[in-house]
Amino acid sequence: MSFPPLLFALMVWFFGTAAVVWLDSRPRSTFRRSFRGAGIVALMALAAIVLTASDSSMTSVYIAFAASVAIWGWHEMGFLMGFVSGPSHDPCPPEARGWARFKLATATVIHHEIALAATVLLLFALTWGQPNQAAPLAFALLFVMRLSAKLNLFFGVPSLSDEVFPAHLAYLKTYFRKARCNWLFPVSVTLGSAATWWAWTAAEAARDPGVAASYTLVAGLAFLGVVEHLFLVLPIRDAMMYRWATPQPVKAKTISTERR
Numbered sequence: 001m002s003f004p005p006l007l008f009a010l011m012v013w014f015f016g017t018a019a020v021v022w023l024d025s026r027p028r029s030t031f032r033r034s035f036r037g038a039g040i041v042a043l044m045a046l047a048a049i050v051l052t053a054s055d056s057s058m059t060s061v062y063i064a065f066a067a068s069v070a071i072w073g074w075h076e077m078g079f080l081m082g083f084v085s086g087p088s089h090d091p092c093p094p095e096a097r098g099w100a101r102f103k104l105a106t107a108t109v110i111h112h113e114i115a116l117a118a119t120v121l122l123l124f125a126l127t128w129g130q131p132n133q134a135a136p137l138a139f140a141l142l143f144v145m146r147l148s149a150k151l152n153l154f155f156g157v158p159s160l161s162d163e164v165f166p167a168h169l170a171y172l173k174t175y176f177r178k179a180r181c182n183w184l185f186p187v188s189v190t191l192g193s194a195a196t197w198w199a200w201t202a203a204e205a206a207r208d209p210g211v212a213a214s215y216t217l218v219a220g221l222a223f224l225g226v227v228e229h230l231f232l233v234l235p236i237r238d239a240m241m242y243r244w245a246t247p248q249p250v251k252a253k254t255i256s257t258e259r260r
Contacts, residue, residue: 005213008062009220016069024080024166031081035074042074049123053130056210061134065217068135071119072142079112082168086110092174105154105175116143134214138221141195145225148188149232155182157232181233188229196222 023034045067052060052067078084088107096104120143123136153160156179165173199219206212 005062005216006220009065009217010224012066012069013221013224016073020073020076020080023077028081028168031083035077035081035083038074038077042071045070046126049135050126053127053132053135056131056208056214058210058213060132061210061214061217064132064135065138065214068123068138068142072139075112075116075119078115079109080166080169082166084112084115085169086112089171091171101175102154108172108175109150113147116146119143131208131211132214134217137214137218141218141221141225145192145222145228148184148192148225149229152182152185152188152229152232153177155179155184157181157185159232159234159236185229185233189226192222192226192229196226 023030023038026034048067049064052064075084086106086108087110088104090104090108092101092104120136120140123139127133127136153176156177158178158180160173160176160178196219199215199222203212203215203219206215
């Protein structure tokens with residue numbers, strides 16, 4: 001019963017990410033046009049979420065889930081293409097430590113984080129009290145898991161997996177830290193695994209097939225988030241999965257990411 005939703009979650013996430021990577025690997029002269037086009041798609045996706053909120057059928061759940069990923073992709077394009085990041089575009093000073101380093105890092109991404117948080121609130125507001133909660137749950141989970149990944153990169157992980165960062169965002173790598181591990185990582189994996197288990201058991205307990213599919217999609221997304229975190233400590237580059245989606249190599253300026 002649960003395999004098709006899991007497969008759908010995997011396909012939407014994989015090909016959605018590949019599309020963003022491909023568009024971001026094209027010449028910068030195409031960025032503005034691509035971002036505008038993705039914005040139109042995001043508006044259509046938002047309309048689809050509103051229209052399907054009152055319907056918990058399998059089809060409506062799948063549409064809402066895919067629409068939330070489409071909106072997420074637009075946000076990611078805005079970040080990776082440099083349209084929405086933060087007020088600071090400066091590399092981390094070598095002498096920055098502790099709270100000072102955290103404030104500097106926050107200034108490089110805060111606008112993006114606020115935009116994502118506002119979208120989470122908007123999706124919950126638009127679907128409040130409706131049976132189809134696939135979109136807000138999926139987007140909120142993506143937001144939390146991505147924020148967790150960014151914090152883990154900041155605190156330090158063995159594998160930075162920063163190949164997908166384009167040259168114009170190379171300064172962000174100076175806020176990453178390469179280390180054996182950090183205190184947040186086991187917390188992130190534990191909470192991600194708990195979210196996966198919660199969504200899975202909720203799907204098993206649901207009597208409505210559409211509601212069950214919704215929770216299964218969320219479970220699949222949570223599991224993918226845990227796997228993404230594991231890439232941060234394993235000698236495996238997750239960017240290799242999307243190498244086929246980059247028609248031309250992105251040569252980023254080399255900036256040291258070693259921080260103590």
